[in-house]
Amino acid sequence: MRKTLLLTLLIGLFAAHSALAQRGPGGRFDNFQEAMETANDSLIAKLDLTAEQVPAVRAILAARTDSLMALRPRPGEGRGQFQAMRAKREEINKETEIALSALLSEEQMATYREVMREQSRSTRQQRPRRGNGQRGF
Numbered sequence: 279m280r281k282t283l284l285l286t287l288l289i290g291l292f293a294a295h296s297a298l299a300q301r302g303p304g305g306r307f308d309n310f311q312e313a314m315e316t317a318n319d320s321l322i323a324k325l326d327l328t329a330e331q332v333p334a335v336r337a338i339l340a341a342r343t344d345s346l347m348a349l350r351p352r353p354g355e356g357r358g359q360f361q362a363m364r365a366k367r368e369e370i371n372k373e374t375e376i377a378l379s380a381l382l383s384e385e386q387m388a389t390y391r392e393v394m395r396e397q398s399r400s401t402r403q404q405r406p407r408r409g410n411g412q413r414g415f
Contacts, residue, residue, distance in 0.1 A: 310350060314343040321393050325386050334381050342374045 318339040327335055349363050349370075371394070379387055 311343065311347055314346065317397065318343065321390070324393055325382065325389055327386070331381055335378065338374060338377045338381075342370060345370045 318336070321339065322332065322335060325331075325335070346367065349366055351359075351363075375387075375390070378390060382390065
């Protein structure tokens with residue numbers, strides 16, 4: 279009886295750990311690239327693309343993801359370059375918007391811009407506040 283209970287508990291813990299490996303606490307992704315790919319898939323669904331637009335838009339968004347991944351600091355690297363990283367991120371976003379504007383209709387571009395604004399708002403709300411004594415809990 280005791281062995282069965284212990285085995286059941288271990289299997290449950292393993293299953294829970296496997297589930298949390300994909301998404302961390304609060305439903306957040308532990309893997310930045312996976313989160314970006316999920317966001318890209320969601321964006322593509324919202325843009326109501328034609329069959330011809332899908333591969334080109336996917337390629338542009340994948341290039342954006344790769345560029346943003348390259349900006350992320352490596353473990354042990356200083357994070358003191360925030361302003362430079364922010365400027366580069368804004369440049370990547372602008373280049374992406376220019377590339378997409380050549381493929382998308384005005385309505386699709388309006389949807390793209392709204393989704394980007396919403397993602398930005400959501401990201402800002404998830405970050406802990408700093409500088410005002412709050413710890414973000």
